[in-house]
């Protein structure tokens with residue numbers, strides 16, 4: 001895989017400057033796109049909009065730097081790490097940089113999606129280019145004033161120096177700099193000279209978070225705003241037949257009750273009144289499409305695996321021939337349930353739809369797409385919409401879907417009032433867009449001590465893995481290789497969930513390899529290293545992972561975890577995986593406590609290229625590992641008669657502190673462009689812990705949540 | 718609507734609310750003290766934790782009518798400038814990810830450290846288990862509580 005060092009950017013086309021009327025220089029830039037030919041950034045900060053530029057840097061007369069970035073923050077630390085890239089090349093002290101989350105007009109904003117661990121990866125080059133270009137303009141301005149050559153000048157922490165020892169602060173030359181031509185030939189720093197990238201920086205919102213300042217969607221308020229609680233069909237497949245809102249309307253504080261589609265909105269002066277009003281509604285529902293259940297899904301998915309209605313995503317060689325000629329065959333089926341996202345901050349959104357504009361405020365991962373869908377729904381022009389993103393109390397994929405924002409817009413449109421739609425926890429869990437239930441059947445053939453075939457079949461609710469996943473490991477490592485998928489279309493809404501497509505796949509495959517190694521009587525680590533050997537030097541361009549980098553993380557995790565040499569009573573499980581452009585290996589340590597397996601520690605080695613912000617990176621890695629353990633162990637949403645059987649944390653178990661192992665994180669040091677971190681450490685950990693639990697108990701785990709297969713009490717609350 | 722006098726962060730506040738309104742919503746909607754978060758409404762997650770007479774309490778199940786004369790402290794009133802040892806430790810360890818649960822975590826930790834000045838890891842894990850962090854920042858929380866204990 002190539003890093004992106006050789007992509008050419010034309011600075012002139014993606015960056016423009018202006019002198020601010022109030023003093024200071026404003027740099028407007030477009031990530032990944034050229035600016036329109038005649039636009040300039042505004043001369044007044046109150047006129048900042050994101051129509052022509054997707055972020056701005058203001059350099060004040062006092063040398064302080066403010067970055068206006070509308071990139072969403074969902075706990076991936078992007079709001080901290082992206083400005084770090086700019087600040088590094090601009091060469092200012094991090095303490096002089098302030099980040100302001102910009103409101104956002106939706107036009108021309110590229111990659112405004114926080115999800116898929118892509119934000120940092122895609123911004124790596126252009127953000128540094130932006131910082132370097134602004135720095136060069138400041139240097140050019142200082143050089144002109146001194147009458148020296150710009151190449152004789154150096155910068156450090158916001159101060160420009162020339163060969164005579166004269167110094168000028170950035171703030172002193174901002175006006176001249178703003179008027180200069182945008183240079184084309186800026187040089188980026190050598191990674192070894194980084195002073196900000198690679199040094200841990202705290203979350204930029206940390207002071208506000210620890211003092212409880214309003215940051216999140218639910219904290220947003222507006223004069224005259226109505227709090228709205230929405231009653232939605234309690235079961236999938238149901239529609240609204242009739243309702244009586246007389247008791248709801250008599251609840252103190254309730255101002256209005258509005259039906260829209262199959263839902264009913266209760267508008268009130270306070271959240272509590274809205275929630276009480278909703279409870280007071282008397283409603284008749286009608287089952288319109290099938291009332292599905294988990295039992296039915298289990299049977300349907302098994303039937304799909306047993307059947308032959310597959311689409312083939314990748315096929316190398318001839319697996320059937322290899323199975324016919326095999327010395328040994330292993331076939332196993334792995335099962336996983338539906339999962340809700342359970343963001344800590346329930347879904348919510350503010351909307352104020354008036355005749356001349358539409359204001360939207362709230363936590364969303366896909367602002368541009370959502371604004372355009374709202375424009376379509378209300379028959380309005382997108383230029384009438386402004387969308388301001390708040391900090392998000394978790395995303396995990398749920399906030400990619402704008403359903404809650406559309407509800408808010410529709411209700412505000414009908415009520416002609418500013419509204420905030422607030423999901424209760426019950427609404428949030430029961431009106432979800434879930435990770436679908438999935439089953440895998442994996443079959444491998446062994447011939448003369450080598451893996452000769454690998455055949456993976458997937459049966460999923462609603463959608464199969466697609467695109468790149470069939471080209472992940474072990475694709476390319478086994479001559480006869482096939483990936484097939486089949487699905488059942490359900491009326492239960494499903495979608496992306498942290499590390500979509502691989503969150504259960506990696507767990508299944510890595511459990512399978514553990515069992516395969518045992519059958520083959522070879523070392524688990526050696527089996528992987530041997531398979532990777534087959535991929536080295538491959539000419540197959542579809543292969544996504546790097547065998548060398550996988551080998552690197554494997555070797556490191558063996559060393560860091562003392563794999564194979566653990567203390568008496570410590571049982572270890574290994575897993576390795578590549579996804580979201582990042583290579584990860586993990587070893588889980590399990591001990592038996594009163595006859596129960598307890599995960600004590602996970603050693604996690606990550607190759608994500610350059611680690612921009614080690615503090616934030618480590619948080620994400622650890623979070624991904626623990627999240628993965630929590631869901632593999634306890635996560636499960638079942639359905640009966642179309643109705644989700646859990647709707648709050650008394651009936652749905654999330655991992656808690658006393659169940660959490662220590663996670664020991666190691667990053668591979670290299671100078672490769674950074675890749676995703678929010679997701680890739682989650683998928684393999686299910687495999688690592690199931691393999692460790694097997695080592696400890698002799699029991700193979702094929703079905704998530706694992707807690708159901710262990711003779712453990714489910715601990716809730 | 719009845720009127721209640723509440724002592725919050727050292728000030729007496731007058732609020733009008735139905736008697737069954739949970740303190741959490743009074744804080745958030747009536748008093749605009751939004752640092753106290755809604756997570757579950759059934760005392761399962763801890764995001765709404767405040768101190769009532771110094772004790773960490775879930776404000777989502779506490780009705781406004783039950784609070785006469787009690788001293789209520791919210792995250793906004795834990796310290797004047799965000800310098801309580803627990804807040805300082807949170808900053809030093811850089812605990813928050815999305816940040817939503819953290820006010821509740823901090824309030825639970827601050828009350829806990831008043832009762833146990835020298836906790837070990839297992840005390841901390843037990844004391845904090847009522848607070849869910851969906852981003853799973855538990856390792857950092859454990860470290861930060863330990864650090865706060867050392868520094869207070």
Ligand code: FES
Pocket residue numbers: 754755756757758759760761762763764765766775776777778
């Ligand atoms: S909101 Fe009170 S404990 Fe969850």
Ligand code: FES
Pocket residue numbers: 075344393394813814815816817818819849850851852853854
């Ligand atoms: S930091 Fe996100 S829920 Fe705790």
